Amino acid sequence: AESGDTIKAIIARGELLCGVHPSRPGFAAPDDKGNWAGFEADYCRALAAVVFGDATKVRFVALSSQQRFPGIQSGEVDVLARNVSATMGRDVSLGLNFTPPIFYTGTGFLVHVDSGIEKLEDLDGATICMAPGSTTEQNIASLFSARGMSYTPIVIEDNKQLVANYVEGRCDALAKDKAALPGVRAIDTENPEEHKMLPGIFSKEPLAMAVRQGDDHWYDLVKWTVYATFVGEEMGVSQANVDEMLQSPDPDVQIMLGVTGDLGEKMGVSQDWAYQAIKQVGNYEDIYLRHFGPGTPIELDRDLNQQWVDGGILYGFPIK
């Protein structure tokens, strides 16, 4: 595609097409009223807010795991926010470009306490439940063959089946994004004390949004939208205070919110693009807490997903 085609097409269409997971509570799933909710869904909304100034102008397209790459390649969606781990292989052979990761995680193992498994090496010969199509499958294969160990995988696509398989004892261990394991332990088991996570993270899974290669304009827009949420948190600009922050004397804040400068126009959207994103959707912290914060069904530690200043690895490029 020619540079800029995507944005034109989106504007002509009047809505953004965003590819999401069909049902992954916390990341993207329809709620009981049929509205999409979740961390990744909110990033889609933020993009709509940037393009249209209206976060509701987004259409969510649920993509099954077979369908996700063909979906973005064929132009069925404009952007993929569907639990995709960025890898070099995908980047160079699928015609994709990855944005900065929005969620860092890695493979973890949940095991039954009474099995006596304490560390990875104890899993030699174990039966391990995992989801297909994710990089988890490859990571575990590498992990075990590097140590000369063997295992039997049980590969199940449906998450509730996967979890039930582990909980009911079909598998010795459940391998999953580490971020998801505490939820499983707390909600799905009869007695959370009977299960524990093995210490350590066993692979790198940087979940990022993806766009088609070849439209640098659109890629820039998605990339800077992500950074805007990072920088917003870093500079203390949140959904709650963004209107007051318009008056902020801080020149960096002024540039980001479009009070001064012309970066938005140069990017091909309105001047207040970052304001709209933060106002309508929030900064990173807002989004994170909304879906993984205390009181949500899936409570997650922020862990790596903190701003670099707080000891995490989220590092938004300066918006200047």
Added chain:
Amino acid sequence: MAVAICALGLFLYNNVVDNLTRQNIATGFSFLGQVSNFEIGEKLIPYTPRSTYLNALMVGLVNTLVVSAAGIIIATVVGFMVGIARVSGNWMLERLALTYVEIVRNVPVILQAIFWIVVLRNLPPPKNAFVLGEFGFLTNRGLYFAAPASTPVHFWMWLALAFGIVACIIGTVAARRYREVTGRYVDMLLPGLALILGLPFLVWLVAGAPTEISYPVPKGFNYVGGVSISPEFTALLIGISMYASGFIAEIVRSGIQATPKGQVEAARAIALKPRFIMRYVILPQAMRVIVPPLTSQYVSLIKNSSIAVVVGYPDLVNIGNTMMNQTGQAVEAIAVMMIVYLGISLTASLVMNLFNRFVAIKER
């Protein structure tokens, strides 16, 4: 006309090339030779994560074939039993069979497979397994049972068995020809059995009659030794074969009912017992009505095995999905699957068509 078709073909071809280049999609099947780097739970042929994708697909294909073959056998046996029960004359049995048919063919096969995996997962875990003497253990990890310890002789015994079956089929056909030509009847039952069972036995004897038995014993997380059948395989197998058996039962019923009433009366008039009437008069004639739709059901069953992914059995589609996700070459992966399934289905129809010719009634 020809010009129009060529023009259309060219137009489509241009579009495809145009669209593909626009999307920067890698094409070609070279990825099949790459290292797969994922493990497979159940494999009947050698495979490690260091093997190629092609290798992985072969594992999936063998798994698909195994579960389909077993499914076809079970579905046929159950289907025929239920179908006959539907016209058995016993009120209770007829109702029961009807209920079975209605439930089994109206509930999506996916739900049925899930139902069975849930049931099987709720069996006891290995440490308090149902113990079937020292010969077997039934657990939520599967069924483990004792089997003759593996020796290279087994390979030759299987070969002998296959050889025996082929010989038996050839013999039966030959006997039939012989009878049609000369009128002399050769009973192939005993020679057939002798071929099928005797040949492997002979091989076993020649090999020095190894009698060592391997018992499953608890070790590590599971049992080692013996033979095991996994719950995933079992759930998928029960799911697809019960689903198909409902349809087969209806086919069998209609086949039986299509047998002219006069045939049954003629058989009664020579005082044949009911079970002989079924065996010698009704079923052979019903077969010619039954076989063509039965073929369709077999093909459906083979394709239904692709729901394996919901219970976690590594069939062709399950492995194909993983491959598709790792390489991103969805179109090629789908093309491979289509070709393989088409091959299996066409082979199945071919075999059934031959069989159909065999059961067809001789007319003038």
Added chain:
Amino acid sequence: MTQSLETRMLDTHDTNDAVIKISSLCKWFGQFKVLTDVDLEVRKGERVVICGPSGSGKSTLIRCINRLEEHQSGHIWVNGLEMTDNIKNIEAIRRNIGMVFQSFNLFPHLTVLENLTLGPTLVRQMKKKDADALAMQFLEKVCIPEQAHKYPLQLSGGQQQRVAIARSLCMEPEIMLFDEPTSALDPEMIKEVLDTMIELADSGMTMIVVTHEMGFARTVANNVVLMADGQIVETGPPESFFGNPQHERTRTFLDQILKH
């Protein structure tokens, strides 16, 4: 009326050598009464021809005799054995009765020889070899031994019906029932089959034949029976039945049958 017939039959024959005795037989199909108080006796070696208009219950009557239909009241004795629900009795009776159908009902998936030997091997537990010999003997009797290895649908109608007769004979029954055995045949083939039946009659077989072939009735019957509306209207030896029918119904029936 039927009562008087019954009495007459009892007068003329000795009851004790009746191989088939039917008394006040009634049969319903659902609400519809097909047979009303039918009484009939057939002695050993006797040949009875039943005729009557379509739908009068002729087929039903002879099908009751070997229990292809269940009757609801009245009695049927065959060789002194009463036909009841008892499956043993039914089988014993069926073994003594051969039946030939209008539409032959040969087993199309078996060769002629297999059609003939099925009963002997499965029911009479004969050895295959003996059964084959027996079958060939009866095929010769019906004059088609050369067809033994063909399939039924490869034969002409007349040949098929003769195979059907041979199949019944292979069970070596004492009694043969024929239900319009020639009415599905071409005129020329009718003759073949009737000839076979006449030969059978000459050999002393007890026979009940439903047919419209009045020539045949005249030649071989000891007794001709006219049925109408599920009842026996008239019964008598052919001379008086054809020459001097007692009942109006018989006369109109014979008129129609013999006219063309």
Added chain:
Amino acid sequence: MTQSLETRMLDTHDTNDAVIKISSLCKWFGQFKVLTDVDLEVRKGERVVICGPSGSGKSTLIRCINRLEEHQSGHIWVNGLEMTDNIKNIEAIRRNIGMVFQSFNLFPHLTVLENLTLGPTLVRQMKKKDADALAMQFLEKVCIPEQAHKYPLQLSGGQQQRVAIARSLCMEPEIMLFDEPTSALDPEMIKEVLDTMIELADSGMTMIVVTHEMGFARTVANNVVLMADGQIVETGPPESFFGNPQHERTRTFLDQILKH
């Protein structure tokens, strides 16, 4: 032999009013020659009965006349129009010819009335109302107007065959072909159908009838034809055909047919 017959026919009838003329017709089924040099002429209003042993090619001959079978050599003219591959000709000829089959071949999913009006509305493009009126008129002619709204399988065989005749008549053909129209019927029903056919003959319809009903042949035929082995053996008016057959084959055939 056939040559001489041909000559004889040309002598007795004026060729010009022949509505059907068949000359040296041959037909093969694969390797098997069913018809050999058949010559036949039928004049307007003439009634021809064809008889002969089974398999002699009677059905095939009359099926050639309205092109249900294709012939391989020889000629067939109907009303001066030659039967060729030309689809227009075939349609024009078929429009003039009605055909009644042994097995009725009524359309079981349509009512009697619909069976009758199908041709008139679809082929002759009559209005529904006119077609209905026409159909009722012919149903009355065959004496079953009261069955108009029943389905064929609810009728007796004789009634079904009369509907089949009425269905052909509704196309108002000049010629009617009958292929053993009574041989699938019970004796009592045969009469109904024959009566209908006699009435039709009396009204002057040109008819070719394949039948074994010799009584019918005697009553209505102008000409009786005997076929054997795909050839016409003898042809002549009924008196001479039955009274003084010229050929040995005819005599043996008549013997068998008339015996019982």
Added chain:
Amino acid sequence: MASPSLANPAPFDPDARMPAVEWMKRNLFKNAFQSVLTIIVSFAIMSLAWLLFRWGVLDAVFVTNDPQVCREAAGACWAVIGVKHRPMLFGLYPYEEHWRLVLMIVVYLATVVISLWPRFWNLRILVPLWIASVTAITVLMFGGVFGLRYVPSNDWGGLPLTIILFTGTVLIGMPVAVLLALGRRSPLPFARGISVIFIECLRGVPLITILFVAVNVFPLFLPQGMEVNKLLRITVGIAIFFACYQAEVIRGGLQAVPRGQYEAAASINLSYWQTTRRIILPQAMRIALPSITNHIVAAMKNTSFVIIIGLFDILTATSAVMQDPLWRRYYIEAYLFIAFIYLFFGYALSRYARQVEKWINIGRI
């Protein structure tokens, strides 16, 4: 293997009904073997029924909004259906507009019930009826007129989507099936060849791969910028797959129509299409009816493949809804609910088909 009942005469029934005892004697305790069978079977059924009853009724939770209540109960958690039934039944359709879907289902069912009634089998009634109800359903589903909010087809889901796909499959698939079946028996070698290849190739591959092609490969053949509605594409895909199976069934029916019917039609000079349409097809369809129903029942379940274009039919919607971590433990209850819906429709369909078979047999239609 007991005796086949084919030739069993109708029970003797001169005056009304049999007493219960007599009936049981005839049907359940005819002889020793049957009695033992009856007793064993009834015992098995009874114990199974008791287990189910305890789980599904005695120990079950019927109404609650709190998953914790279910966690503490030993039996089924039917409450999950109360909590989740709307997303399960209606998918992503806007929540406030669900009433339109209820109305749509009512209209649909009414239309179907009316059309299944032989009394209304008359094109002059059926055509306007279907035009009216399809219009009504289109208006209800899409909206955009009469002040109804516009809902694009991408937001449809649940039971209405299943119904639309299923109906679309049958309405598109049956004519295609008939054409394919006729093509396969056509005297023209070209038509025959095309039909054979089409049927054999499409029957041989899993439906999901066909849909994958319809979704991902088909657009490659179109010039850039041209698009065909995805729901339509997928419906056509499912319909054609269905048609390939159905074509073989119909071909069987065509072969079973006696040759005499063709000849009779030729003798009254009907053309090929007149013969086919008025004489042969109606009879072929009747003969093939039981198998046709079989495939229609099976087609009802093929609708779950729409997930490939991100739409949620009733089965996928349920599966997705039940990912909710708070309630996902009770997915079995939700699946049972769905299974019951399928069972209901499937059973109704096959019962109806059997009734039609009966009507045909007694010559009523």
